[in-house]
Amino acid sequence: MTATKCSICSRPVEIFCGISCTSCSDFHLCLKCVKAKRHKGKHDGDHIFQPFEIAPPLFIEGWSGNDEVRLLDSLIEHGE
Secondary structure, eight states: OOOOBOTTTOOBOOTTOEEEESSSTTOEEOHHHHHTTOOOTTOOTTSOEEEEOOOOOSSSTTSOHHHHHHHHHHHHHHOO
16 A cells, blocks of 8 residues: 655655645645645645545455444444
8 A cells, every 4th residue: 555645745644644635636734734734836725624534454355444443333332
């Protein structure tokens, strides 16, 4: 799996904490750059941000890590 990198500082975007700009195509930010309101090129610090999931699968190929966590939570809540 290729790590998603911040479009501003090039650091890897943290698992479960990816942020995309809804106005800029293929523009991802790490939490530090969002917090600092950094911008680059056509990306403006006033643009709207959208969180996204980048959790890798742990057990089942084709599922995201978040899908697997929801399955495990359901099994805990409702039993096998």
